[in-house]
Amino acid sequence: MSTPASLLIQAEQLGFDVGARALLAGLCFTLQPGLTLVRGGDGRGKTTLLRLLAGQLAPTHGRLQRRAELSCFFFDEATAARHDAVMARAWLAAQREGFAASWQAGTEAALVAALQLAEHLDKPLYMLSTGSRRKLHLLAAAASGAALTLLDTPYAALDGRSIRVLNELLSEAAAERSRAWVLADYALPAGLAGVALAGQIDLGD
Numbered sequence: 001m002s003t004p005a006s007l008l009i010q011a012e013q014l015g016f017d018v019g020a021r022a023l024l025a026g027l028c029f030t031l032q033p034g035l036t037l038v039r040g041g042d043g044r045g046k047t048t049l050l051r052l053l054a055g056q057l058a059p060t061h062g063r064l065q066r067r068a069e070l071s072c073f074f075f076d077e078a079t080a081a082r083h084d085a086v087m088a089r090a091w092l093a094a095q096r097e098g099f100a101a102s103w104q105a106g107t108e109a110a111l112v113a114a115l116q117l118a119e120h121l122d123k124p125l126y127m128l129s130t131g132s133r134r135k136l137h138l139l140a141a142a143a144s145g146a147a148l149t150l151l152d153t154p155y156a157a158l159d160g161r162s163i164r165v166l167n168e169l170l171s172e173a174a175a176e177r178s179r180a181w182v183l184a185d186y187a188l189p190a191g192l193a194g195v196a197l198a199g200q201i202d203l204g205d
C-alpha cells in the first residue's frame with residue numbers, strides 16, 4: 001500500500017489483548033499532522049495505544065503502518081523512576097542530543113521561562129515535584145521537533161499558569177502542518193474547546 005506524504009501512521013483493525021481480554025479492538029485510523037485526541041475513560045487503553053504508536057509494544061491484532069524514519073517523542077511515566085538521580089539539566093541535554101536533527105532551541109528557551117523551570121534545572125529529578133517533572137517533559141516534547149509527539153494526560157498535576165501555557169502550545173500544535181501531536185486524555189480539555197482537531201480516536205468510557 002502506498003503511504004501519502006502527509007500520513008504518518010495508519011492503523012488497520014488494530015487490537016491489543018491483555019491476557020484473554022481485548023483491551024483495544026478493531027481500531028482503524030490515520031494520523032495526520034496537527035492535533036489528534038485519543039479520548040477514553042479510566043483503563044480504556046489510552047496509554048497502551050500511545051505505547052503502540054511509539055513502537056514500544058507490538059499489536060496483538062491488525063497492523064500499524066508508519067512512515068519510514070518517523071521520529072517520535074514519548075515520555076512513558078512508567079519509566080520515570082529510571083531517571084530519578086539524573087540532574088534535570090542533564091536529562092534535558094540527553095533529550096537535545098537524541099533529537100539533535102530537529103531540536104528547537106528557541107522553543108526550549110521560551111518554555112524554560114514560560115514554565116518557570118530555570119530554578120529546577122540544577123536539581124536531580126527526584127527533587128522535582130510531579131508537576132515540575134511534567135513541565136520538563138512538556139518542554140522536551142515541544143522542543144524535540146519530533147514528527148510525532150505523544151502526550152499522556154499532560155494536564156495532570158499542572159498549575160494554572162502551566163495549563164495556560166499547555167493550552168497555547170496545543171492550540172499551535174493543532175495548526176502544525178509538519179508535526180503530528182497525539183493528546184491522550186479523558187475528554188477534550190476545556191482550554192482547547194473550538195480548536196480544530198486533525199482527528200479523534202474514541203476508546204469509550
Ligand SMILES: Nc1ncnc2c1ncn2[C@@H]1O[C@H](COP(=O)(O)OP(=O)(O)OP(=O)(O)O)[C@@H](O)[C@H]1O
Pocket residue numbers: 018023040041042043044045046047048049
Ligand atoms: N501488559 C499488560 N499487562 C497487564 N495489564 C495491562 C497491560 N497493559 C495494560 N494493562 C491493563 O489494562 C488497563 C488499561 O491500561 P492503560 O493504562 O492503557 O489504560 P488507560 O486508559 O491509559 O488507563 P488510565 O486512564 O487508568 O490511565 C489497565 O487496567 C492496565 O492495568
